[in-house]
Amino acid sequence: MRRIIPFILSAVIFAAAFFLLFCKEEGFHQRHWAFPLESQGSLTVDPNPASCGSCHLQQFGSWKSTLHSRAIGPGFLWQLPRIGKHGSENCMNCHSPNPETKNLLLTRLGWGEVSDSAWKSGSEENGVQCASCHLRKGKVYGPFPKDGNKNRIFQNSNIPHEGFIPQKEFEESEFCKNCHQSPETAKQVNGKFLMDTYGQWRRSEFAKSNVQCQNCHMPDRKHEWKGISDPEMVKQGVQTSLQVLAKEEGAEIISELKNSGVGHLFPSYSVPKVYLEVWTEFVTGERKKISEKTLGWMLDLELQKEIFDTRLSPGESVLLRESLSKEEFSKLKRVEFIVTVDPKEYYKRMFQDNWNYKDTFLEDTKPWVLPYLKAALAEANSAKYELVRLEWRR
Template sequence: MRRAITNAILFLMVAVIMTAFSVSAFTSTPGSTEFGEHDVEDFESENKCRMCHALAYTQWEGTMHYYAYVDPFYQAKANVASHETDGMLDEFCARCHTPIGVVSGEIPPADGSEMSDISKKGVHCDFCHVISGSTGVGNAPFVVTPGKMKWGPIEESRPAQHDAEYMELYTQAEYCGMCHLVVHPENGLVVDDTYTVWKNSQYAKDNITCQDCHMTEGITEFKANPGRAASTSPRRDHISTHAIVGANAFIPKILGEDRIAKMAVDRLQNAATMELVVPQTAGAGEEINIDVSITNTGAGHNLPTGVSEIREMWIETVVTDKEGIVIYSAGTLDTSRSIDSAKVIYNTVLGDSEGNPTENFWMADRILEDKRIGPKKTVTEQHTFVVPEDAAHPLKVDTWLNYRSASQELIDYLFDAGTYEVPVVRMNHASSTVYHPDTPLEERTESTPGFVGIVTAIAFIIAMYMLNGNKRRNQ
């Protein structure tokens, strides 16, 4: 704690010196535009757009874009940042989390006391569609022209109600890359590299954009969603969906947005495949090696990405004997919901100027560890243990790929302990059996039903269905 304070002071001194030389750390970000030149009245309420774009509205409502500013997790972190830097970061943080609040000069102050309802609506319809250009990617380099003109992806849109113009940017990853690339405003450390990792991946080469996975019916590729952009407009082969969802099932859940939380779980469960390799047999006293591999098959960026110094992804492995006694485990939660002896936590660890780990990215000037899984990349971890003398064969090996939006410790620190329980999402599962070397081959059947079992089950279901059908007909 004391070290954090010393760092904050150091950091402030640097900032003050830089301001004195008028190269202020937090105002001359690469690619940033002039803020504070628009009136909040220039922006239109989302309720107005809703009248005609009801579907887009319903999809966007409740997403993390909708909650980007009021999100309690963001609020808590921004509060810490504001205190640690004496308000120097208030505008910087708000740029992406309440862009209207910043371009209309309602932020600072960071406490939101001067904010109108419209800027509290986070990343909003009438912000995203009045972006009239950009000066690059990263740290919010947008050019904003609020008014009658709405820019978008439709080439020949002629609404009577407002002006509309096609802009290629809306169909490109660079659009998202304006905010989904966060660079430390002072030392240039890239703290959220979602856009750049995508840009260097096979997905960019194949022109599979953020929009293809996050704004269509697909999760891992483009899937058309035919329909109408407005109640009165022509039917089109594809209308983008505005339920832009990532991996956050925690905050939506506590805000009562079960629909979004469920979509995030779906997305996580489509992100990675898992493979488990165990020896077929092992006797008492024998050492066993278990290989668990995960491949990032579904995400067009690292797994996890975004604020990956806060996110946690890990493998949980549990081996039980025939009696259900646990003979090996790694990556389970202990009573305080900390992860117990996982081999690896797949995320990033940021370091401050003294090389100490920090979860506060504004304090960071280096990356101490990067254990994320790149797009289409595979990692393998090995678990080793000795079969106890008294273990009852066969042994069952279960392994799960787990994800949570933050450690319980951080959430207990930011909010009062016991306020929120951070849910663990099971992204994938694999299991296998280890037999005693003396078990004859024909007895080495897995406990899962197997083919014969499945056929019997299906026959049973069909029989029940026919029986029910007969009953109905007889009534």
Template sequence: MRPLSLQFLIFVVTLSLLTNCKDKGFLETHWDHPLQVQNEINQNPSQSIQNFDPKECGTCHSNQWNKWKNSFHAKSIGNGFLWQKEILSRKEWDNCLNCHSPLPETKAILSETYQTREVLVSQKNHFPNGINNPSIQCASCHIRKDMVYGPPSRYGSLRNQDQYLNSLPHNGFKVQNEFTTSEFCKSCHESPSSGVSINGKRLMETYMEWGNSSFAKQGIQCQNCHMPDREHSWKGIHDEDFVRKAIETDWKIERTKSGELYVRAEFKSIAIGHKFPTYLIPKVYLRFYGIDVNGKRILMEESIIGRLLNTQLTEEYYDTRIEPKASHLVEFSYPIRNRNIQKVLWEIEVDPDEHYVRSFEESQNAKGSLLSQSTKEQIKLSLSEKKESRYTLFTLSLPVPVSLPQ
């Protein structure tokens, strides 16, 4: 019996190991950084997909390409990112590239680490015309080891689906439901558990914020809002119309017996599946102005929505972000005295890149003398881009009510 028991034990252990390997999730391997090169050195290039240039993909997927080329995915390697190479260690820089330029073939443009023979051969095979924009590309999400992956058909099941998929260009594609789930986005939009944590919160917890929301319970995924109809634009905090549709405002003004103005304003998140704003970069300013008979603006109150950290990412000053379906409430009284205020303006300004501006300016001041001229120029261009991203979301107006009878 003992030999039989030992054989059975070996069988169970082996089966367990095989099962664990087999059950390793698609996303776990799909986003296993650093990603593998697309083809082996000795592979016949004629047997692989030749051109990974997004423009080439656009010959058939024109809608996706046109949306992508104006998206932040296509701009992931910009001046604000590139200038930091001079102040980061190679390990830190390579870690940043995992999300900003996932493919080894595009990373090789930006990091010496990936300029190996294996990667350069694959780069030559798949980008025969070179790489002008080593950003987050079509292949970054959709191709691994020359196999194309994508979401299931939007139009229901297809007859002879396997035959249909195999008859498509580039030998068809492999259907993965994960492309339609929020978890697909987690790899780049959620700080690792081992990352920096301040006041019990990591720097980026978008996936967890969504997971704790009613949106997750209802099955509403990131893609439902940020990729409607599967468009590849990934709109967010930088898009005015996108944000306007996701929030709601309500406010009132009363005049007290003592002659003061009482203002109560509610800024509500109605269609945002995570904290607003998520991450620590953007800030939203709620400013209230009294307008006198001469049209002069008098600042009465200011409230800020966001998470403010120092640029060293070691201290948090406040976190006033709004939970999904919750509100940011502003209440205050303002003494009018002899000021002839006719109306009150509520102005809502969004600064999508506040933390970047503050951080880049501090780096420029502290390290400017140590940076190369080209890096200084990149910081200058980036700061200009970031400052220009500010916009006014709403400007609301209410008349000042007449004095209450004594």
């Protein structure tokens, strides 16, 4: 009998481990963002964001100005004929998640058939819209009220969509993970995922302090999702300084940029670049750039090779130090520290390279590809902006 007990104990432990690994109940995040999303089926409400906006005016107004609402833009559309139906469907998981809007896009490309549904033509151009996050199988989901009252009645047949199902997960960073984090099986460049924003946050002090993505990108639940393309948002996340220190042998110019409030690497992806420049101006009228640095993850056009990675972790700083001789300092009139952000640097390179070889595109794809590519290139070229200009004068 004694010999049997260890065997039984081992069997129990094995069964428990099997249950934990394979029979554990699937969490809300996994169900809600199981790509590809399931069809909504028959709807009793209009899924168009403008319809939602008739009641949720503030959220709709904010959403209209976001990159989420423009996820189906020229920079996305021109690439679809070139990556094919399967590749396009994978990209649409995040850019146009609902199967109904996917089908409308595929139909425009000649890869699908128009279906009779509440999703009218044009819905696909709304990108990541209200239904993408809040609607599943005809039911509306959202966060608990801001007052924290979990005892309210959320189902009411007398209001549109009969109320909603509250879920605490709407205020967790993991809610954003599926579209802002490469899966574990995804391609890596020099051991790094192309999308690792969630992972960067997870490894930071922000995660340990329970500061979620939504705290910064959806403050007070505003549906704005501001990021690297918004100067004011970026200014809230970094600190800059400029010092000119006189010394016996001349002077030292110290410029600093610190990632003081961004909860992930700055910048996060390989697309944006941040340029730091220090300029001097002398009483003679001569103006000279004496120091420069690029912050970002620079990859080749094929996303195969890392050229450099100078991104700043949360709390990390970059210093630009330059020394002037006594004679140079005596003639120094002004110093400028200029920080410029190019949110779409990689896209500019990639779009321009494709435009340069546009004559090699398949003839039957040119009517679709070329107008969108031209618009995408113009959009990318206009995205650059000056973030900070600090000045020292004698």
